[in-house]
Amino acid sequence: MSSENAAGAEDRGGDGSADEAVGGGREEHPGHGRGAEGAAREGHVEQPAEGPDGALDDELSADEEPEKTVWDVVVVGAGPAGASAAYAAAVAGRRVLLLEKAELPRYKTCGGGIIGPSRDALPPGFDLPLRERVHAVTFSLNGKLSRTRRSRHMLFGLVNRSDLDHSLVEHAVKAGADVRTGVTVTRVEQHGADVPDRRTVAVVLAGDEAPVLARAVVGADGSASRIGAHVGVKMDQVDLGLEVEIPVPDSVAEDWAGRALVDWGPLPGSYGWVFPKGDTLTVGVISARGEGAATKRYLEDFIGRLGLAGFEPSVSSGHLTRCRSEDSPLSRGRVLVCGDAAGLLEPWTREGISFALRSGRLAGEWAVRIAESHDAVDARRQALNYAFAVKAGLGVEMGIGRRMLNVFSRRPGMLHAALTGFRPAWNVFARFTRGATSLPEVVRTYPVARRALDALDPQ
Numbered sequence: 001m002s003s004e005n006a007a008g009a010e011d012r013g014g015d016g017s018a019d020e021a022v023g024g025g026r027e028e029h030p031g032h033g034r035g036a037e038g039a040a041r042e043g044h045v046e047q048p049a050e051g052p053d054g055a056l057d058d059e060l061s062a063d064e065e066p067e068k069t070v071w072d073v074v075v076v077g078a079g080p081a082g083a084s085a086a087y088a089a090a091v092a093g094r095r096v097l098l099l100e101k102a103e104l105p106r107y108k109t110c111g112g113g114i115i116g117p118s119r120d121a122l123p124p125g126f127d128l129p130l131r132e133r134v135h136a137v138t139f140s141l142n143g144k145l146s147r148t149r150r151s152r153h154m155l156f157g158l159v160n161r162s163d164l165d166h167s168l169v170e171h172a173v174k175a176g177a178d179v180r181t182g183v184t185v186t187r188v189e190q191h192g193a194d195v196p197d198r199r200t201v202a203v204v205l206a207g208d209e210a211p212v213l214a215r216a217v218v219g220a221d222g223s224a225s226r227i228g229a230h231v232g233v234k235m236d237q238v239d240l241g242l243e244v245e246i247p248v249p250d251s252v253a254e255d256w257a258g259r260a261l262v263d264w265g266p267l268p269g270s271y272g273w274v275f276p277k278g279d280t281l282t283v284g285v286i287s288a289r290g291e292g293a294a295t296k297r298y299l300e301d302f303i304g305r306l307g308l309a310g311f312e313p314s315v316s317s318g319h320l321t322r323c324r325s326e327d328s329p330l331s332r333g334r335v336l337v338c339g340d341a342a343g344l345l346e347p348w349t350r351e352g353i354s355f356a357l358r359s360g361r362l363a364g365e366w367a368v369r370i371a372e373s374h375d376a377v378d379a380r381r382q383a384l385n386y387a388f389a390v391k392a393g394l395g396v397e398m399g400i401g402r403r404m405l406n407v408f409s410r411r412p413g414m415l416h417a418a419l420t421g422f423r424p425a426w427n428v429f430a431r432f433t434r435g436a437t438s439l440p441e442v443v444r445t446y447p448v449a450r451r452a453l454d455a456l457d458p459q
Contacts, residue, residue: 011371033312035076061446063219068210070214071095072371073085074098074217075096076217076219079165079340081359086172086175087123087175087361093311096176104165109318109379111282113157113262113353121361123175128198132257134154135259139262139416141416142264144279146409149419149426149430153430168279201213201214201335204352215370216335219335222341222362223340228337228342230319231331231336231337233337233343234343239287240287240291240319240320241350242286242295243282245280246281246282246308248311250279253279256281260275265285267291270285274306283306321350321402325343326399329387330387336383347402348404404453
């Protein structure tokens with residue numbers, strides 16, 4: 001979607017986002033399509049065996065139907081959260097089906113920054129498809145007071161989401177998951193004619209295809225999640241991000257090699273970024289929903305100030321990001337949600353990849369436990385344990401992030417001054433991006449940071 005369309009939908013109060021695709025799939029016997037061999041057989045449906053005379057085996061009479069396959073875990077959505085959930089369930093030896101609406105690989109609106117927590121949450125043996133390693137960050141305050149900070153160590157890596165997502169899905173396939181693409185999930189049902197028993201969830205597909213049956217379902221279908229709607233996910237922060245991919249000549253690419261830019265923007269809570277990825281610059285801005293026209297002007301001004309207005313973007317897109325309310329549910333019956341579908345991302349920076357990877361892994365692990373549950377009481381117990389694990393880790397990070405956003409929205413100049421003029425603040429930023437610390441750890445272990453946050457955002 002173009003940034004013009006995204007901003008226009010924003011002003012009209014519509015969704016206006018290039019939301020995560022909602023997955024869907026055709027039913028297949030889980031014994032087929034395992035691993036890399038299964039990817040080659042995708043879409044294969046087993047036929048009854050032929051007898052010696054070439055006729056179909058008559059074990060199934062005309063009025064009998066074969067027993068429907070019930071998967072242990074079905075995951076809807078093949079982004080980082082869904083692929084991580086599928087991997088975690090498959091590596092535990094369960095029959096896993098991963099459903100995705102789009103064909104892979106596909107473009108996603110995303111800066112593609114891979115910080116330390118994202119790297120730590122990747123599956124063992126996963127090889128990151130990095131396009132750039134960032135060792136320096138230039139900070140500016142609405143285009144002014146620019147200063148560059150450098151590090152001897154890599155601060156964070158940059159990827160194209162199409163590459164990352166595809167690689168994560170391939171890793172899940174190698175672990176034993178089956179993948180279906182190009183089909184749409186419309187809803188899930190835990191009661192009704194399509195549900196054979198209380199241990200089963202029906203994943204209903206668009207068109208005439210029969211529902212897919214599962215012992216547990218993980219919704220990872222993006223920020224406009226249909227699975228999230230089934231669970232009852234509630235959001236309390238919605239932001240509009242606009243982004244362009246700008247191919248640049250070698251001389252411009254060399255100027256940006258290894259260096260990102262972060263600009264604290266003119267709108268409360270807004271900021272912009274430039275992420276170099278070889279011969280392409282990813283340039284974007286984000287601000288609170290409700291300021292579509294102003295956000296679009298910010299992006300245009302930002303590109304102009306950078307001297308990039310003369311280059312034609314190859315992609316122009318928009319996306320709404322959503323953060324969950326603190327009391328928002330993470331499950332309903334045998335259905336869990338994770339990643340953007342659950343509204344799990346860092347409220348201040350709106351960083352979502354690490355939250356997707358970590359919550360996806362947890363969802364996959366607990367989906368296995370739910371699949372093994374023989375009654376509703378035990379399934380509910382496992383779902384509550386999943387919610388506790390998410391809230392105890394990611395939820396605490398989100399709480400500090402909300403407070404940081406409150407401070408940043410009111411006093412962006414103070415944050416800019418600290419990062420560019422106070423070396424301990426820069427050191428904390430560098431440790432955070434490398435994964436050596438987290439926002440809760442900073443507040444807990446640095447008395448100055450804790451007192452400053454309490455003074456600027458009293459609870």
